[in-house]
Amino acid sequence: MTTSWAPRTAHPCRPKKPFSVLYCFGILLMASVLQIPMPSDACDHLPKYSSMRPNVTKSDFNPGDKVYFECRPGYRFITPGRSVFSVCQDDNTWTPLEEACTERLCYRPGEPINGRVVSVNGSFFFGSQALYSCNEGFRLIGKRILYCELSSIDGKSMVWSDDPPLCIKILCKPPEKIPNGRYTSSEKEEFEYNEVVTYSCNPSSGSDEYSLIGESRLICSGDGVWSSNPPQCKVVRCPFPDPENGQLVSGFRRKYYYRATVEFECSPGFYHEGTNVAVCGSNSTWEPAKPKCLKGPRPHPGDESTPEDTKTLGNGAIAAIVISVFVGLAVLGGILFMFCRHKKKGTYQTGESHREVKFNSL
Numbered sequence: 250m251t252t253s254w255a256p257r258t259a260h261p262c263r264p265k266k267p268f269s270v271l272y273c274f275g276i277l278l279m280a281s282v283l284q285i286p287m288p289s290d291a292c293d294h295l296p297k298y299s300s301m302r303p304n305v306t307k308s309d310f311n312p313g314d315k316v317y318f319e320c321r322p323g324y325r326f327i328t329p330g331r332s333v334f335s336v337c338q339d340d341n342t343w344t345p346l347e348e349a350c351t352e353r354l355c356y357r358p359g360e361p362i363n364g365r366v367v368s369v370n371g372s373f374f375f376g377s378q379a380l381y382s383c384n385e386g387f388r389l390i391g392k393r394i395l396y397c398e399l400s401s402i403d404g405k406s407m408v409w410s411d412d413p414p415l416c417i418k419i420l421c422k423p424p425e426k427i428p429n430g431r432y433t434s435s436e437k438e439e440f441e442y443n444e445v446v447t448y449s450c451n452p453s454s455g456s457d458e459y460s461l462i463g464e465s466r467l468i469c470s471g472d473g474v475w476s477s478n479p480p481q482c483k484v485v486r487c488p489f490p491d492p493e494n495g496q497l498v499s500g501f502r503r504k505y506y507y508r509a510t511v512e513f514e515c516s517p518g519f520y521h522e523g524t525n526v527a528v529c530g531s532n533s534t535w536e537p538a539k540p541k542c543l544k545g546p547r548p549h550p551g552d553e554s555t556p557e558d559t560k561t562l563g564n565g566a567i568a569a570i571v572i573s574v575f576v577g578l579a580v581l582g583g584i585l586f587m588f589c590r591h592k593k594k595g596t597y598q599t600g601e602s603h604r605e606v607k608f609n610s611l
Contacts (some may be wrong), residue, residue: 270348291335298569300324300350301333310337322399323375323407326352355407357501363387364416373397375407383416388473391416401586421469427457430482434465444469450482460485460507462531487529492540494519505529509593513540520547 292310295303301318310316316333320326326333326349335343352374358366361381379395391414400406401484419442424432432446439444444491445468450459465479470476485507490497501509509529515521519542530536 265293285524290499291342292343296335296343296346298348299345299389300348300352301346305315312337312341316343316350318346322404324350325353346392353407355409358395358409358413361413361416363418364389364414366413377411379560381414383581385471388419388471389582390417404511419471419473421473421475424467424475425479427479427482429453430480432479440447440469442471448480448482453484455484455487457504459483459505460531462507485529485531485533487533487535488539490527490535490540492521492542494542494544495521495540511540517541518546519544 256411281357287452291313292312294308294318295310298318300306300321301324301332302321303316304319305316310532312389314337316335316337317332319333328349331349333346333349335346355373355375355377358379361383364381364383364387366379366381369380370376373379375397377397377537379397381391381393381395383389392411393414395413396410397407400408421440422440423440424446426432426435427448430448430450432448434440434444448461448465448467450461453459454466459482461480461482462485464477464479467479468476485510487505489501489505491509491514493517495513495515497511497513500509502509505511507529511527512526513521514525521540521542523537525540527535527537527540
């Protein structure tokens with residue numbers, strides 16, 4: 250049997266010659282040196298400020314380099330013409346700076362006619378807001394809030410985001426005309442804020458008069474609309490209130506129109522449910538329904554029971570029955586207990602007597 254061996258490859262750092270040993274050692278030393286962080290001659294990143302920014306775009310700086318700062322958009326130097334810069338120092342840090350810019354100011358907006366303007370932020374600097382409002386009886390036309398910002402034209406001057414709004418007088422259009430009726434000042438083409446018109450019905454050409462249903466006074470409100478819908482003028486007539494088994498005591502008249510009120514009473518031996526007053530409603534019906542008198546004596550308030558009272562009484566009766574059953578069972582149990590105890594005691598005494606007789610006989 251023949252055994253074959255593959256030729257062995259020499260390890261790179263196990264050379265046969267001494268020179269190869271030194272070569273491998275050099276490679277290992279070089280790799281270690283490359284892994285050690287080397288000191289940098291460049292400064293760190295430039296410091297950041299809320300009102301300033303650097304006017305350079307490069308990112309690598311060497312000791313002695315100087316970088317100038319300028320104000321951000323919407324800001325200006327506190328001291329006009331001032332030059333602000335930071336220097337990269339030998340220890341790779343920048344010389345510290347203080348904020349040298351402040352917000353730029355928009356011109357103060359003027360008060361609108363019949364209105365006013367206030368600053369939401371307490372000032373009119375860059376980014377602040379101006380809030381407009383109108384006096385009572387006037388409506389604001391335009392943007393209610395304006396912003397102090399940079400001009401889109403030159404990118405430097407400060408302007409407001411929009412034109413100031415206007416405050417115009419609130420006016421209502423003439424209210425709607427109604428059939429069989431009219432309103433005051435109907436010749437006017439517009440009505441001012443809080444102005445009032447009053448509706449009324451025309452005389453009827455028939456045997457029954459018109460009744461005004463709804464609000465008779467309409468007010469021009471702050472939204473430029475009337476306070477309610479216009480009323481109606483129509484004939485409203487309720488039937489004669491003739492309560493069965495009763496009679497009227499007030500409100501007598503030949504015809505009963507809208508909002509006519511009557512009071513009635515029942516004949517002896519009868520009583521009425523609810524109120525004894527009825528009003529003629531807008532649908533030509535009595536409200537509540539036609540007066541009615543019921544036969545029998547009028548129940549006393551304490552005698553009238555409601556479903557809640559009946560429910561309460563039913564619950565009380567059930568509770569009383571349950572309690573009675575428990576009490577009866579307890580009494581019966583006590584009697585049985587006493588009976589059993591007495592019987593047991595008699596048996597015990599009889600046994601004692603037998604034992605005593607037996608003992609005496611001995």
